[in-house]
Amino acid sequence: xxxxxxxxxxxxERIETSDEWIVERTGIRQRHIASVLETTNSMGAMAARNALxxxxxxxxxxxxxxxxxxxxxxxxxxxACHIQQELGIPPCPAFxxxxxxxxxxxxxxxIDQFIRTKMxxxxxxxxxxxxxxxxxxxxxxxxxxxxxxxxxILLEASSTPGILNTHISADGRHKDILYLDNQANATIxxxxxxxxKLAVNMLDTIANQILVANNLTIHDLDWLVPHQANIRxxxxxxxxxxxxxxxxxxxxxxxxxxxxxxxxxxxxxxxxQGKIKPGQRLLLEAFGGGLTWGTALIQY
Ligand code: UT7
Numbered sequence: 001x002x003x004x005x006x007x008x009x010x011x012x013e014r015i016e017t018s019d020e021w022i023v024e025r026t027g028i029r030q031r032h033i034a035s036v037l038e039t040t041n042s043m044g045a046m047a048a049r050n051a052l053x054x055x056x057x058x059x060x061x062x063x064x065x066x067x068x069x070x071x072x073x074x075x076x077x078x079x080a081c082h083i084q085q086e087l088g089i090p091p092c093p094a095f096x097x098x099x100x101x102x103x104x105x106x107x108x109x110x111i112d113q114f115i116r117t118k119m120x121x122x123x124x125x126x127x128x129x130x131x132x133x134x135x136x137x138x139x140x141x142x143x144x145x146x147x148x149x150x151x152x153i154l155l156e157a158s159s160t161p162g163i164l165n166t167h168i169s170a171d172g173r174h175k176d177i178l179y180l181d182n183q184a185n186a187t188i189x190x191x192x193x194x195x196x197k198l199a200v201n202m203l204d205t206i207a208n209q210i211l212v213a214n215n216l217t218i219h220d221l222d223w224l225v226p227h228q229a230n231i232r233x234x235x236x237x238x239x240x241x242x243x244x245x246x247x248x249x250x251x252x253x254x255x256x257x258x259x260x261x262x263x264x265x266x267x268x269x270x271x272x273q274g275k276i277k278p279g280q281r282l283l284l285e286a287f288g289g290g291l292t293w294g295t296a297l298i299q300y
Contacts, residue, residue: 001032001148001149001150001255001265002032002033002034002035002038002043002148002149003032003035004032004033004034004035005030005031005032005033006030006031006032006033006147007019007029007030008022008023008028008029008030008144011143011144014137015137015138015140015143016140017140017144022144025230025232026144026145026230026231026232026252026256027230027231027232027234027250027252027253028144028145028231028252028253028256028257029253029254030147030253030254030255030256031132031146031147031148031255031256032147032148032149032255033132033147033148034130034132034133034148038130038148039073039130040067040069040071040072040073040079040128040129040130040150041073041079041082041083041086041128043128043130043148043149043150044067044069044079044082044083044126044128044150044152045082045083045086045087046150047126047128047150047151047152047261047264048065048083048087048124048126048152049087050152051124051126051152051153051154052087052124052154054154055154055156057122057154057156059087059088059089060088060089060090061122062087062089062092062122062123062124062154063092063093063120063121063122063123064092064093064094064111064114064120064122064123064124065080065081065083065084065089065092065093065094065095065123065124065126066080066094066095066096066097066107066110066111066123066124066125066126067079067080067083067095067096067097067107067126067127067128068096068097068098068099068103068104068106068107068125068126068127068128068260069096069097069098069103069127069128069129069259069260070098070099070100070101070103070129070180070259070260070288070289071129071130071131071133071134071259072096072098078094078095078096079096079126079128080094080095080096080126081094081095083124083126089124093120097110099168099170099260099288099290099292099294100178100259100260100288100289100290100292101227101229101257101259101260101262101286101287101288101289101292102168102170102227102260102286102287102288102290102292102293102294103127103259103260103286103288104125104127104260104261104262104263104264104284104286105166105168105263105284105285105286105293105294105295105296106168106292106294107125107127108125108155108163108166108284108294108296109166109167109168109294109296111123111125111155111163112163112166115155115157115163118157120157121156121157122154122155122156122157123154123155123156124152124153124154125152125153125154125155125264126150126151126152126264127150127151127152127258127259127260127261127262127263127264127265128149128150128151128260128261129148129149129150129258129259129260129261130148131146131147131148131188131257131258131259132146132147132148134180134186134187134188135187135188136187136188139187141190141192142187142188142189142190142192144256145229145230145256145257146188146256146257146258146259147255147256147257147258148258149255149258149261149265150261150264150265151261151263151264151265151267151268152264153264153267160299161299162298162299162300163296163297163298164214164281164297164298164299165210165213165214165296165297166210166294166295166296166297167206167209167210167213167294167295167296168292168293168294169206169292169293169294170290170291170292170293171290171291172290172291174194174198174290174291175289175290175291177190177191177194177195177198177291178190178191178195178288178289178290178291179289180289195291196230196232196233198287198291199229199230199233199287200233200236200237202287202293203226203233203236203237203240203285203287203293204237204240204241206285206293206294206295207224207237207241207283207285207295208241209295210283210295210296210297211283211297214297216281216297218241218242218243220281221243221247221281221282221283222247222276222280222281222282223247223248223249223270223275223276223280223281223282223283224237224238224241224243224247224248224249224282224283224285225249225263225266225267225270225276225282225283225284225285226248226249226263226266226284226285226286227257227262227263227285227286227287227288228250228251228252228255228256228257228258228262228263228265228266229252229257229262229287230252230257231250231252231253234248234250234252237285249266249267249269249270249275249276250266251265251266251269259288262286263284263286267284271300276300277300278300279299279300280299280300281297281298281299281300282297282298282299282300283295283296283297283298284296284297284298
């Protein structure tokens with residue numbers, strides 16, 4: 001996470017909003033903001049180094065790098081190529097995945113196919129975003145929501161599956177309710193209410209779909225690790241699924257919506273806190289601009 005923290009109260013000094021409104025409507029209390037020296041590439045490289053260290057894997061043994069991001073420093077070369085070079089990872093497939101806030105789950109799904117078909121053995125998946133550079137800081141309907149950060153995981157081929165299953169999908173009919181034009185100084189445009197309703201109406205359905213497809217029920221899950229967009233969306237999903245909030249990882253209070261970085265950051269938090277333990281079963285879920293969405297069942 002970038003060092004600089006922007007609290008709701010500090011935001012309220014710049015635009016017409018309040019800590020009370022933001023906390024009540026979103027659950028967010030603060031967000032981290034990248035300095036000029038902190039970029040998608042630099043934060044992503046740092047997260048990737050930490051992931052390798054935690055996994056005890058050397059950079060030279062990584063054979064694929066995927067970065068999920070909708071705020072790359074450059075359109076090309078990709079952030080994946082930059083991070084590959086930065087870490088000294090030998091020549092291998094390296095590319096970015098752009099599926100807005102669902103990018104991390106899309107990345108997981110791609111990697112699952114590569115590992116199952118023995119095309120890759122050790123893959124770095126990184127979610128890294130500088131959302132602060134693409135929000136309109138005068139638009140209180142969007143700027144209070146987003147923050148910057150990066151997270152990464154290392155996936156390794158093994159005889160016991162870690163990724164049990166992934167489902168990804170999209171519906172381009174909703175492309176105009178949340179978008180970011182590819183032009184200088186363009187900012188995120190969002191019909192917050194429409195996104196909110198679509199998310200609340202679909203998230204329990206897609207969670208149940210992947211559970212049923214794997215002959216599991218909600219009782220077989222230890223943790224739900226949702227995309228950290230809005231606490232009310234997460235609570236509505238948990239309630240519809242009949243899942244107590246004690247089994248849901250929530251980190252958005254501290255860093256808002258970090259898009260593709262939100263799930264790896266939530267995983268990092270819950271694993272380092274000792275909440276998520278080896279052998280437990282997790283359901284990851286995300287939705288974002290497109291509309292894109294995805295779920296992943298993980299045996300940690
Ligand atoms: O990764 C996916 C990314 N996107 C999302 O997840 C967004 C999903 N949507 C949301 O989270 C919610 O729709 C928002 C948090 C964006 C907005 O919450 P809401 O409960 O849907 O509020 P609203 O847009 O219906 O606005 C209610 C009122 C409006 O005032 P009026 O028209 O009733 O007088 C807004 O102008 O709240 C006002 N408002 C604010 N007031 C203080 C909107 N933003 C703010 C603000 N501070 N920051």
